Amino acid sequence: MGEYSGGKAAPGRSDRGGEPAVDAVAHLQDPVYLEGLRTQMQRFAVMQLGDRGLAEDAVQEALLGALKSVRSFNGRAALKTWMFAILKNKIADLLRARGRQVEVQSxxxxxxxxxxxxxxxxxxxxxxxxxxxxxxxxxxxxxxxxxxxxxxxxxxxxxxxxxxxxxxxxxxxxxxxxxxxxxxxxxxxxxxxxxxxxxxxxxxxxxxxxxxxxxxxxxx
Amino acid sequence: MRNCREITQLVSEAQERELGLSERMGLRMHLAMCRACRNFSQQMETLRKICRSYARRDVDGRDDESLEND
Structure with missing residues (x-):
């Protein structure tokens, strides 16, 4: 319970009944973790959108959206998967909005x-x-x-x-x-x-x- | 008669659209005789479940908790 109240959580540990928000905040303050996550999201978005610039925008929006609702996270795993959920929705919106205009040259x-x-x-x-x-x-x-x-x-x-x-x-x-x-x-x-x-x-x-x-x- | 190659294509397409009557009949007959394609067909159902689980982890995250920490 109280083991995360000091701020940074031990890597790889999380506690369902603990302090999920604090836990998530700690993860978001971990630059190595954040960079790894961003890279993964970026790869996923580029693959989906076929456009690096658009992908960066989508990832950026997803990260910002996640930061806003950080209190609802429940540990590192949930944080990561929640971010992907937001990213997925953004990509789906973009793909639907662009329709046939999506270029496939990439x-x-x-x-x-x-x-x-x-x-x-x-x-x-x-x-x-x-x-x-x-x-x-x-x-x-x-x-x-x-x-x-x-x-x-x-x-x-x-x-x-x-x-x-x-x-x-x-x-x-x-x-x-x-x-x-x-x-x-x-x-x-x-x-x-x-x-x-x-x-x-x-x-x-x-x-x-x-x-x-x-x-x-x-x-x- | 459809061969295994065509059957796997049909099994795959069944994930996107409803098959026609003759397609379903041909599929059922082939699967009754061919264990490899029967396994393939089951695997396609499993694969979809796996993908749904993968996606559900995104929304829920709870399942993922134990996965990440055990």
């Missing part, structure tokens, strides 16, 4: 982006033996394991830019198909193909690095 379409699914399927379109999806045991417990979220974020990072961007618009900001197509200036079929590939990559990455990785250890 989106890099690398060869990797267009890597085909040939590695996964044979000529007849059947799964190659080594690539067949396995049964994922106990995804529920993964959600409650912070190591899982590290793997998840690492897998997200590995998605090519356009795939990551459209996937995040769909799954994190929860835009519908017409909104995404308008905001990102892609056709419906283009979106469908891109989301399919993103999901294929993501599921493969999660399977190899989490759901199967555990089994391999157990078998060893």
């Amino acid at each position: 989106l890099l379409r690398t060869d990797e982006e267009h890597r085909d699914l040939d590695e996964l399927f044979n000529d007849r379109g059947h799964w190659r033996r080594d690539e067949r999806p396995a049964h994922w045991a106990d995804p529920e417990s993964a959600i409650h394991d912070r190591h899982f979220w590290q793997v998840f974020e690492a897998c997200l990072d590995r998605l090519p830019g356009q795939q990551a961007r459209l996937f995040m618009m769909r799954e994190f900001i929860e835009l519908e198909t017409p909104e995404i197509c308008a905001a990102a200036d892609v056709t419906v079929s283009n979106l469908n193909v891109t989301l399919h590939r993103a999901r294929m990559r993501l599921r493969e990455c999660l399977e190899n690095n989490w759901f199967q990785a555990g089994e391999a250890v157990e078998e060893a």
Whole structure:
């Protein structure tokens, strides 16, 4: 309880029943923490908006908004996720407002982006033996394991830019198909193909690095 | 008959739109026969739940508390 009343909280510690506001203020006074957070938010915003200047504005607004309502925070984790929630809303507003005016010139379409699914399927379109999806045991417990979220974020990072961007618009900001197509200036079929590939990559990455990785250890 | 590659595309699209009757029939028949695609289909549901949880952490943060501090 009173352990945070002296001001700065011990890093990585927080207490649900403690002094959340003081805790949050302490985090916001930690320049290293703040800089790390800003970098993450910036990366997320650039990926979504495809425009560095706009992204900086959105991040700035989100940080200011968060500072204003700092008393409602509940520990470091909540602070971070709350900031992302504000940022997400700002990005969603911007994307909706801009509609088709969003420029996509900044989106890099690398060869990797267009890597085909040939590695996964044979000529007849059947799964190659080594690539067949396995049964994922106990995804529920993964959600409650912070190591899982590290793997998840690492897998997200590995998605090519356009795939990551459209996937995040769909799954994190929860835009519908017409909104995404308008905001990102892609056709419906283009979106469908891109989301399919993103999901294929993501599921493969999660399977190899989490759901199967555990089994391999157990078998060893 | 749709092959696995096409089925995975269909399963993915089902997350964005309601499938037509023939699509649903084709999907159901394929999944009944193909364990890999059945796993894939379940994984897509799981993936969405994972993403929703990831987003919910943003709004709620409570779940995240224990995640960050255990």
